[in-house]
Amino acid sequence: MNPEQPDRHDQRKALYRAAKDVTYVLKLRPGLKALLDVLIDHIPNGAPRPVSPAAMQRLADKLGCEDRAIRYRIARLVRLGLVTNRCLANGRRHVQRARTGTIVHVAGIDLSPLLDTAWDWADRAADKKDAYARRARLRFQISEKRGALVRAFRGEEMPADLEALWSGLPRDIAKLGLAALEVLVDKVDRLISVTLADQKSFAGQPEECDRAYITDQGQSESCNPAMPAGKRAQEKPPRQTPRCGLEHVSLRQAVMAAPDDWRIEMERHGRSSWHILAGIAYQRARALGVSPSAWALAQNAVGTNGAAIIVMMADAKSHARGGPVRSVGGWVRRMAERAEKGTATLHRALFGLLHEEAVPC
Template identity: 25%
Template sequence: METDDITTPFGRRAMTLGMLASQAIAKTVSPEASVDKWKLYRWLCEARPKLGISDRALSVLNALMSFYPKTELCGNEGLVVFPSNAQLSLRTHGMAETTLRRHLAALVEVGLLTRRDSPNGKRYVRRDRQGEIGEAYGFSLAPLLARAGEIETVAAEVTAERLLLQRMRERITLVRRDIAKLIETALEDGLQGEWMRYEAEYRQQVLALPRVATPEILAPILAALEALREEILKCMEQQLILRNTAGNADHTERHKQNSKPDSTSDFEPRFEPKQGGDGDIRHEALEGGQAAAGTSRTADDPTDGAIPGDRDRRRQPRPPTASEPHKPYPLGLVLQACPEIIPFGPGGAISGWRDLMTAAVVVRSMLAVSPSAYEKACEVLGPENAATVIACIFERSGHINSAGGYLRDLTRRAERGEFALGPMLMALVRANAHPVTRAG
C-alpha cells in the first residue's frame, strides 16, 4: 500500500490535523481486510446525513471508486486512484472543474479520502517492467476501508431512525383519524361529554406537528394524542354501558305518530313535488352551499342532496326513540356553528338556552316560518333542538328558498328517524372555521 509514509498536500494547501488523523487511520488497515466497494458506497449513501457530506460529493466519490479496477477494496493492495479532472468530469456527468475541486476537498475534510500528492501536484503512476504499480499519486481509498465498520454501523442507525419515524407518522395518522371520527360520532348520536374541549386539544396537538419532524419531536405529540383518544373512548364506553343496562329503547318504547295533519293556513311557501315524483324533498346540504331547497327529486335519484351524515339513514331508516330527539347539544357548539343568531338574543347576547329560544322566535318571524311549523318542530325535536335548527337555517338563509318548508321537511324526517342534528352543526363549525372567500 501507498500509506507507509505521511504525505503533505502540494502547493498552498495547508496541512490539517484532520488530514493527519485520516492518514494515521489508513495506516492501521489490516492486510487481510476487504470490503465490497459498492456495498460500502450504499452504506455511505444511507449514512450521508450523519457523515456531513452532500449528495454531489457522493457522486464524485462514486466516480473515484469506479476508477479502482477491482470490486473488492483489499488491504494488501494499492488503493490509490489517479484520474485527471477531465476524466472525473466525464464520470460525474460533466461537473465543472471548480465544483469537482470543492467536493474533493470536502471528502478529504471528513476523512473519507486522503491526498497523496506528487512533487509537482500531478496525478500519475509509475510501473515496473512487469507492469505492476510501483508508485502512484492521487487519492487514496484506504480511509474508506479503514472506516468500513463505522460506516456500516452509522448506516444501520440512520435506517432504523428512518423506519421509526415512518412508523410514528403512521401511528399519528391513525390516532388522528380515530379522534376525529369518534368526536363526530358522539356529536351525531347526542352523547354527553366535553366534546368542544376534546376537539380544541386535538387541534392544538395537530398544529404542533412540524413540517420536518424527528422521532424526538413526534414522541410527545403521539403520546398526547393517544391519551386524548383513550379519554374519549372511556367517555363513550361509559355512556354505552349505561344505555345497554337501561335496555334498548328501540324495542321498549312505543312509536310516536302525529295524528294532526299539517295546517292549510301556513304562511310559508310549500314544497311541491313534480308529477311522477315520489313526494320526497330534495334538501340543501348546509356545508355545500348550493340552494337546492324547494326543488323536487325523482324516484331515480334517492340520495341526491342529502344532509351530510344522513345518506346511510335514508337507506336504512330506524324509528326514533323517545329520548334521542330531546337531547340538546352543548350551547357553546351551537353558538360556534351559528354566530349570526347571537345579536338577536336579549340585550344582543345569548348566555343560556332560554336566550337562544327567545332569539329563535324572533328569527322565525324574519324567516317567514309559520307558528304551526315551529310548534311542530318543538314537539318532535324538543324546544332546544328546534331553536338550534332555526339558528342553523338562519345561518344559511341566503341559500334556502323556503325556510318554513325546509323546517317542516326536517321535522318529518326526524319523526322517521332519518335526521340527525350533529352533522349539520359540525358542517357549520367547519364552514365558520374556514370561511370561503368569494370573488366579486
C-alpha cells in the first residue's frame, strides 16, 4: 500500500526532495535540475494541482539561457515522465481565480507525475546509495587481497597455474557492478585458500629472513653503573642561564621601575604579570630600535623576562626621556653580551631607577 500523498502545504517540500532524488538516480544534468527547482518555485499557493504557470521568458531569465533551451529541457522532462505539459493550445500559461480569490484552474507545466512517484524515487535513491557503499567495501577488500598475493610471492616466481588464474582476474575494478564485484571477491578468496594455504605470510608467522632491528645505544650511567666515576665527572653539566642579579628583582619592583606609559599599558590588561611585561617589551622593542637579533641575544642570555627588563631599562634611560642612553638597541645588545658573560649587574641598574640614581652597570 502506497503512503498517503502529502497535503498542499507539504507539496513543495516533497517536490524538492523528489527532484533531488531523481537527479541522483538518473544522473540528470545540472540544467534539468535547475529547471525543476524553478518550476517548483513558481507553483502558486492554493493551486489544486502542482502546476507551474511560469512564462517561458521568466524561466529563461531565471536560468540565464535562451527560450529554445528551456523548450528542449521541458521536452526532456516530459520524455522522462517527470512532468506533463498542460499549457493552452497556443502555449500560454495562466492562473484562473474565482471571485473569492480561490484558484480554480492553472495552465502550465504539471509536476504531478513527479509528486506521485516521490516515494518511489526516494527508495531508489536509498538503494543506489547502499549499493555504492557496498561496491566501495568490495573494491577495498579486493585490493587488500590482491596486495596480499603480491607480497606473498615477492621475489619468487609465481607457479604457472597461479599465473593463469591471476591473469584471468580483471585489472580495472572501478567500473564493475555489484554482482561482478561479488563474483570477483569469491574468485580471489578461492585463489588464496587453494594456492597459499601453507604460506607463512598468511599464517601470521614471520619469515626466516626477518630479524629484530636493534639500534645502537650508547652507555649511560643509569644503564651501566660500572662506568668509572672519573668519566662521569668529565661530563659537562647543562648550561645554566646567568642570573645577573635578576633573581633579586620582583615583578612589583620591575613594574614600579618602568616608565609611566608602560605601567598605563599594563593597567589596561587588568593585572600585572611577567607574561604581560614581556609582551609589552617585545612590541616596543622594534619601535625603540632594538633589532630582532639583539632581542634574541638578550632572550638567550637571561630569558624572556630578563630581556623584557633590559628593554624596559633601556627605554627608561633613553635620551628621549632625558637619560644618557642615545642608542637603545646598542645598549640592549651590550647588556645582553655582558649578561651572557656573567659580568652584568642588572639588579643594580633597576634599583637605581627605583631610587632615581644613575648607578652604572
